[in-house]
Amino acid sequence: MADIQSNSPAPIIEARDIVKHYGSVIALSGISMKVLEGEVLCLLGDNGAGKSTLIKTLSGVVKPSGGELLVDGKPVTFSSPRDALDAGIATVYQDLAMIPLMSVTRNFFMGREPRKGIPPFRYIDFKHCDAVTREEMHKIGIDVRDPNQAVGTLSGGERQCVAIARAVYFGAKVLILDEPTSALGVAQTSMVLKYINHVQQKGLGVIFITHNVRHAFAVGNRFTILNRGKTLGTYAKSEISIDELQNMMAGGKELQALSNELGGTI
Amino acid sequence: MTEISKIPAASIKSDERLKKVSVLTSLMRRPELGAVAGLVMVVIFFFFTADTSMFSLSGMMTILAPASQLGILAIAASMLMIGGEFDLSIGSMVAFAGLIFGGLLVNFGQPLWIAILFTLLFAALLGAVNGQIVIRTRLPSFIVTLAFLFILRGLTLVGLKWATGGSTQLRGISEAVGDTSIAGLFSGLAFQGFFAWLAENNLIEKFDNGMPKVAGVPVSVVWFVGLAGVATWVLLRTRVGNWIFAVGGDANAARNSGVPVDHVKTGLFALTACAAALVAIITVLDAGSTDARRGFQKEFEAIIAAVIGGSLLTGGYGSAIGAFFGAIIFGLVSIGLTYTKFDSDWFQVFLGTMLLLAVLFNNFIRRKVTGER
Numbered sequence: 001m002a003d004i005q006s007n008s009p010a011p012i013i014e015a016r017d018i019v020k021h022y023g024s025v026i027a028l029s030g031i032s033m034k035v036l037e038g039e040v041l042c043l044l045g046d047n048g049a050g051k052s053t054l055i056k057t058l059s060g061v062v063k064p065s066g067g068e069l070l071v072d073g074k075p076v077t078f079s080s081p082r083d084a085l086d087a088g089i090a091t092v093y094q095d096l097a098m099i100p101l102m103s104v105t106r107n108f109f110m111g112r113e114p115r116k117g118i119p120p121f122r123y124i125d126f127k128h129c130d131a132v133t134r135e136e137m138h139k140i141g142i143d144v145r146d147p148n149q150a151v152g153t154l155s156g157g158e159r160q161c162v163a164i165a166r167a168v169y170f171g172a173k174v175l176i177l178d179e180p181t182s183a184l185g186v187a188q189t190s191m192v193l194k195y196i197n198h199v200q201q202k203g204l205g206v207i208f209i210t211h212n213v214r215h216a217f218a219v220g221n222r223f224t225i226l227n228r229g230k231t232l233g234t235y236a237k238s239e240i241s242i243d244e245l246q247n248m249m250a251g252g253k254e255l256q257a258l259s260n261e262l263g264g265t266i
Numbered sequence: 267m268t269e270i271s272k273i274p275a276a277s278i279k280s281d282e283r284l285k286k287v288s289v290l291t292s293l294m295r296r297p298e299l300g301a302v303a304g305l306v307m308v309v310i311f312f313f314f315t316a317d318t319s320m321f322s323l324s325g326m327m328t329i330l331a332p333a334s335q336l337g338i339l340a341i342a343a344s345m346l347m348i349g350g351e352f353d354l355s356i357g358s359m360v361a362f363a364g365l366i367f368g369g370l371l372v373n374f375g376q377p378l379w380i381a382i383l384f385t386l387l388f389a390a391l392l393g394a395v396n397g398q399i400v401i402r403t404r405l406p407s408f409i410v411t412l413a414f415l416f417i418l419r420g421l422t423l424v425g426l427k428w429a430t431g432g433s434t435q436l437r438g439i440s441e442a443v444g445d446t447s448i449a450g451l452f453s454g455l456a457f458q459g460f461f462a463w464l465a466e467n468n469l470i471e472k473f474d475n476g477m478p479k480v481a482g483v484p485v486s487v488v489w490f491v492g493l494a495g496v497a498t499w500v501l502l503r504t505r506v507g508n509w510i511f512a513v514g515g516d517a518n519a520a521r522n523s524g525v526p527v528d529h530v531k532t533g534l535f536a537l538t539a540c541a542a543a544l545v546a547i548i549t550v551l552d553a554g555s556t557d558a559r560r561g562f563q564k565e566f567e568a569i570i571a572a573v574i575g576g577s578l579l580t581g582g583y584g585s586a587i588g589a590f591f592g593a594i595i596f597g598l599v600s601i602g603l604t605y606t607k608f609d610s611d612w613f614q615v616f617l618g619t620m621l622l623l624a625v626l627f628n629n630f631i632r633r634k635v636t637g638e639r
C-alpha cells in the first residue's frame with residue numbers, strides 16, 4: 001500500500017492516530033485517515049461509531065485528546081472552526097449549523113460575509129449576496145422563493161441544501177459532508193451526488209459520511225469503515241464489493257438473519 | 267447522469283409556489299413593527315386625554331430628555347439581547363461609572379477629557395469581565411449580571427462615602443469641570459443657533475425678549491438619535507451585525523460557521539457597559555453631582571424598552587430602532603400622564619401591560635414570520 005502511494009501527491013488532509021475522550025467515554029481510539037487531491041473518501045459505520053466526532057476534529061469543532069492533523073503535509077492545530085475554514089476546509093454538519101431566525105442569505109454567508117467600502121464603514125453587499133445565494137441554490141435544484149425568508153420556514157431538505165450549497169461555495173480545499181442527504185428527495189440527492197463528483201473533479205478532497213451504501217459506492221474512491229471508535233480498514237473501490245461494504249458497515253451484526261426476517265429487503 | 271440533471275432543471279424553471287413577497291409580509295418581518303404600532307396607539311391616547319401643551323415643542327423636549335437617557339441604555343441592551351444575553355447590571359453601572367467619573371474630576375482633579383476617556387475605558391473593561399465570566403462559566407448571564415447589579419451598587423456606596431468622607435452624594439462636579447469645550451458634547455443643549463434662528467423667523471414660540479422658549483435640543487437626544495442610527499446600520503448592514511444575530515440565534519451553529527462567538531459576546535457586554543457610562547457622564551454633568559441612586563432600576567426599564575421594541579428574550583431577533591421607539595413610548599407614558607387628569611401612579615400599571623402585550627405580540631410575530639415548528 002505505502003509503496004504504491006509514495007510517489008502520489010501528499011494528502012490534502014490527514015489524520016494520524018486521533019484519540020478523543022469525553023470524560024470516560026472513548027469516542028475515538030486512534031483513528032488514521034487521509035484524503036488525496038481529487039478524491040472522495042467515504043466514512044462509513046454504525047450509529048455512534050465516531051464518524052461525526054472524527055470529522056469535527058478535522059473542522060476545528062472538537063479538539064482531539066491525542067493524535068495529529070496535517071493539512072498539505074504540514075501539522076496543524078485548529079483552535080476554532082474559523083481556523084479550519086481559513087485553511088479551506090468547509091463542512092456540512094449533521095445538525096447543519098443554521099440559524100432558523102435568520103434569512104437564507106444571512107445564513108449562507110454567516111462567518112464569511114463579503115464586504116464593500118472603506119474600513120470603518122465597511123458593509124455587506126446584500127444585493128450581491130442575495131444573487132449568489134439564489135444562484136447557488138438554483139444549481140443544487142432548489143428555488144429559493146425569497147432569499148430573505150427565514151431559514152426556519154424552509155423544509156428540512158431545503159435547509160440541508162442551503163448548508164451543502166454554502167459548503168461547496170466556500171470549500172477551497174476540502175469538503176466534508178456529514179450525512180448530507182438524510183432528508184433529501186430523490187432529485188436533490190442525485191444532485192448532491194453529482195455535486196460531489198463535480199467538486200472532486202475540481203481537485204478538492206471530499207469526505208462523505210452516509211449510511212447508504214449505494215450512494216457511497218456511486219461516488220466514493222475509497223471507503224474507511226469505523227466501528228466503536230476504531231477503523232475496520234480502508235478499501236479502494238476496486239478492493240471491495242458493495243455487499244461486503246454493507247456487512248462491514250453494520251459492524252458485524254447479523255444483518256443476513258434480519259434481512260431474511262424482513263423478506264430480504266435490507 | 268444526463269437524466270439526473272434534467273429533473274431539477276425542469277422543476278426550477280416555473281415554480282408555481284413562487285409568488286411575490288407582499289409588502290405586508292416584509293413589513294411583518296421587521297421586529298420593530300410592534301413598537302411603531304404601540305407608539306401610534308400611545309400618541310392617539312394622549313392626543314385625546316392630555317393637555318395640548320404636551321405636544322408643544324417644549325412638551326416634546328421634556329419627554330425626550332429622559333427618554334433619550336433611557337434610550338441610550340435600551341439600544342445597547344437590545345443589541346446585547348439580540349446577541350442572546352442580558353445585562354442586569356447596567357443601572358448599577360451608571361451609578362458606578364458616575365462615581366468613577368466624579369471621583370476623577372473632583373478627588374483627583376483630572377481634566378474632563380481624561381475623566382471621560384478613563385470612565386468609558388473602565389466601564390468597557392468591567393463589561394468585558396462580565397462577558398468573560400458568562401462565557402467561561404457558561405452560567406446564564408441573567409445570574410452573573412444580577413450579582414454585578416449588587417456588587418456595583420454596593421461598591422458605589424462604599425466608594426462615595428470614601429470619596430466624600432461619609433456622604434452618598436459627590437458634589438462640586440461643575441466647578442471641577444470648569445470651562446472646556448468638550449463639555450458641550452456631553453451636557454447642555456445642541457443646535458442653539460438653529461433654534462435662535464427659528465425664533466427670529468417666528469417659526470417657533472419665543473419669549474417677549476425674542477429668545478426662543480426652547481433654546482435647543484438636549485445633547486442626550488442627539489446621542490440617542492445618533493446611536494440608534496449607527497446601531498441600526500451595524501445590525502442590518504455589517505458583518506458584526508450578522509454575527510450578533512447569529513450568536514444570539516444559536517451560538518453553537520454560529521461558532522461552527524466560523525463566527526468568533528466569544529469576541530462578539532464580550533464586545534456586546536463592553537458596549538452595554540459603555541452605554542451606561544455614557545449615560546452616567548451625561549447625567550452627572552447635567553446635575554453637577556452624582557449619588558448612589560443614579561441609574562436605579564434602569565436595567566429593567568432598558569430591557570422593557572428593548573422588549574417593547576421587538577427584541578426576543580431568547581435572543582437572535584430584535585432591532586435597535588425598535589428599542590429607540592420603545593424608549594420614546596416609555597418617556598411619553600411616564601411624562602405624558604402628568605399632562606392628563608389621570609393619577610401618574612398609573613404609569614407602572616401601564617408599563618406592565620405594555621410589556622405583557624409586547625411579549626405576546628413578539629412571540630406571535632416570531633412564530634408567524636419564521637414559521638417556527
Ligand SMILES: Nc1ncnc2c1ncn2[C@@H]1O[C@H](COP(=O)(O)OP(=O)(O)OP(=O)(O)O)[C@@H](O)[C@H]1O
Nearest residue numbers: 022025026027045046047048049050051052053054
Ligand atoms: N459531547 C459528547 N459527550 C459525550 N459523548 C459524546 C459526545 N459526542 C459524541 N459522543 C459519543 O461518541 C460516540 C460517537 O459519536 P458520533 O456522533 O461521532 O457518532 P456517529 O458515527 O456520527 O453516529 P451517527 O451515525 O448516529 O451520526 C457516541 O457513542 C457518542 O455517544
Ligand SMILES: [Mg+2]
Nearest residue numbers: 051052053094
Ligand atoms: Mg454522526
